[in-house]
Amino acid sequence: MRYEFCIIGGGIVGLATARALLRARPGASLVVLEKEAALGLHQTGRNSGVIHSGIYYAPGSLKALLCAEGMLRTKQYCRSHGIAFEERGKLIVATSPLEVERLAKLEARASINGIAAEALSPADIAKHEPDIVGLRGLLVPSAAIVDYKQVLEALAQDIRQAGAEIRFGVAPTSIREEAGGVTIDTSDGSVQAGQLVACAGLQSDRVARLAGLDIDFAIVPFRGEYYRLAPRRDNLVRAMIYPVPDPGLPFLGIHLTPIIDGGISVGPNAVLGLAREGYVKGQFSLGDMAEMARFPGFWRTLGNNLGSGLEEMANSLLRRRYLAACRKYCPGLEIEDLTPMPAGIRAQAVKRDGTMVQDFLFIEAGRMLHVCNAPSPAATSALPIGERIAKRVLSPEHAPA
CATH class of the missing domain: 3.30.9.10 (D-Amino Acid Oxidase, subunit A, domain 2)
Structure with missing residues (x-):
């Protein structure tokens, strides 16, 4: 199966990225691969349910910038989708x-x-x-405060209505970039995509290594x-x-x-x-x-x-x-x-030096972008994070040859 975009991970950052890509590229073929049988079984569905303001974060950091925007955007999204907050x-x-x-x-x-x-x-x-x-x-x-599982389900409905597919129970086993795109071998066959975004949360380092990336961190x-x-x-x-x-x-x-x-x-x-x-x-x-x-x-x-x-x-x-x-x-x-x-x-x-990564960490390699650290306030910031990722993926240097 061939898609323009493949997202690994059906958490809130993954689905927000899928939504942003489809809004920027209407009609594009996109698949989300989620290894679990349902959405929200990990970090998205197991947090405090807070829409953060951004008070804690260092001025100028991605956390501070994306949280401030994300707070406003999350509330706006909830209003437009009838989600209580x-x-x-x-x-x-x-x-x-x-x-x-x-x-x-x-x-x-x-x-x-x-x-x-x-x-x-x-x-x-x-x-x-x-x-x-x-x-x-x-x-x-x-x-x-909000129930982020409801936000996640609304995002899933948005991307399905835009033509995307969400496949459950599908985990990557190997990832390789080739001349025509990226091949993702999975527990349920192979998927080919023009570009890959990995939002794998607790498995992000393992997915990066599956893709052959030389990383200096571990989850x-x-x-x-x-x-x-x-x-x-x-x-x-x-x-x-x-x-x-x-x-x-x-x-x-x-x-x-x-x-x-x-x-x-x-x-x-x-x-x-x-x-x-x-x-x-x-x-x-x-x-x-x-x-x-x-x-x-x-x-x-x-x-x-x-x-x-x-x-x-x-x-x-x-x-x-x-x-x-x-x-x-x-x-x-x-x-x-x-x-x-x-x-x-x-x-x-x-x-490797024992330092905890405090900010969001993105690694770009060819036709791939890996979200390797998305700590709190990732749920609050998911919509602007997704748009930032989509902008990078769709930039000229990432465009398929």
Whole structure:
């Protein structure tokens, strides 16, 4: 089968890219290859459901630029497709003098990034959120919540209506670029395409190697464990409540997030995943762990983040420690308030020197473009990411000979 475009990966970035390509090239033949039997089984369907504002990200970075645009575009897309979202706002709460200093830097960054934010005193915090305490707060009114699975399904409907095909249960086994295009051998036969975009998430490094790319990174999975507050706490907060993040870590810390269909989630923490797709606690893959152990960057990352890693592991093993992290800003929570909720896995690209890739990472090679790192806020930013990828794929230097 021959297509003009092939997308590997049916997550939100993959489908947003497919939509952008079809809008730029109406009538083009396009296929999405998704190895699972349904959409949204990995990162897209296992996140906090937040439409981020972009307050955290370094000015000028792709994260900052794409998130600011993505927030507006995601809300616009939801309105046009009848998808519910709620602008609850995000309240970042400092609970120590060090966090107050860090919060002041975040406030300055918000100003640089053009994000409206309001500094709150302890009394202001109590006025906005009576059950939350802190030495200082920063309220970002534009942050919102949504069900990204609904956004994903809408994108799938869009691209199908534009003539695209989504094939489920199809995983690539080899990829080779040839004179006339790219051949993707799969678990269900071969696919030929003029150009390939790989948005493979947790498998992005493996797919890049299948394509013969010489890469200097590997995906290290971090398991994010969530709880859901007991029903009696469903109205505990209106806004999303976040701690002040540690600038040395790529994760935002354990937060309280209202869920669009009701209730409040708590989390995630960030512990090393023992399997790339190990959503069940304790799930272990010998193959995945052996592959990580052979990669020098894995050990360097562990060494660089040993203290925080041990703390996250302790929070995972001991629910009371997890609770203690929440009670810094929400002291009224009790242990019985934390009820089980499905976990997620973050695909974190790590370089050979142990550095965690903080921004989006794209690798272009001939007729291929690989999305190798798409961390949060990738879901928020998916529409502009897709358009950026489509623009690169359709640029003259990528045009088939």
